[in-house]
Amino acid sequence: MRSDQEERDDLVKTMQFLHSRGWCDGTGGNFSVRLAHDPLHLLMAPSGVDKGNVNAEDLIVVDADGAVLEGNGGRASAETELHLCIMCSVAAGAVLHTHSVAATVLSRVHRRDGCIQLEGWEMLKGLNGIQSHETTLVLPVVANNQDMQQLSNAVRPHLNGTTRGILVAGHGLYAWGDNLEQARRHVEIIEFLLSAHLQYQQLCTMTNKTDS
Numbered sequence: 001m002r003s004d005q006e007e008r009d010d011l012v013k014t015m016q017f018l019h020s021r022g023w024c025d026g027t028g029g030n031f032s033v034r035l036a037h038d039p040l041h042l043l044m045a046p047s048g049v050d051k052g053n054v055n056a057e058d059l060i061v062v063d064a065d066g067a068v069l070e071g072n073g074g075r076a077s078a079e080t081e082l083h084l085c086i087m088c089s090v091a092a093g094a095v096l097h098t099h100s101v102a103a104t105v106l107s108r109v110h111r112r113d114g115c116i117q118l119e120g121w122e123m124l125k126g127l128n129g130i131q132s133h134e135t136t137l138v139l140p141v142v143a144n145n146q147d148m149q150q151l152s153n154a155v156r157p158h159l160n161g162t163t164r165g166i167l168v169a170g171h172g173l174y175a176w177g178d179n180l181e182q183a184r185r186h187v188e189i190i191e192f193l194l195s196a197h198l199q200y201q202q203l204c205t206m207t208n209k210t211d212s
């Protein structure tokens with residue numbers, strides 16, 4: 001059983017890492033870890049803070065309604081509702097939400113398609129359950145919405161046992177895992193794949209070449 005302090009320290013380290021990669025610039029992104037199942041308690045960064053510079057004691061604990069149970073006066077992010085929606089729908093142990101350039105740009109380009117398909121990349125095997133580059137990873141894309149209830153309603157139908165991440169158009173990526181370590185790996189892999197896909201598409205257009 002991990003202590004509350006260990007969970008806090010690990011979430012801070014993960015946020016610092018994601019920030020160092022340029023995936024949550026400004027005060028963008030948000031990150032949550034499940035502390036308890038029943039009743040559900042989530043550990044999160046408070047709203048409006050630089051995720052590369054959050055102290056463990058500044059993290060907040062919220063309940064299943066998004067109400068803050070613990071925190072040094074920190075408010076819950078509006079995106080808490082979507083974290084709770086994902087956490088409950090896929091029984092995740094951690095949900096990580098990034099604002100990378102690749103996820104932001106590609107999700108706009110593919111908004112009308114409703115998804116992005118990634119295939120042929122060795123790094124797909126970094127996702128749990130994928131054994132070969134000859135796999136197609138489908139990332140659903142939903143329209144952005146400042147109303148978190150409407151955004152959650154748009155995301156919920158895509159959440160099943162096979163979904164590995166969701167893109168919000170012009171906004172960013174939500175990915176998750178059974179625990180924080182797995183969720184972080186999934187974000188790293190999906191962000192790599194999105195960056196590779198973006199550069200591949202750009203080069204294919206410039207050179208009029210593909211590998212097929």
Ligand SMILES: [Zn+2]
Pocket residue numbers: 028029030079097099171172
């Ligand atoms: Zn966001």
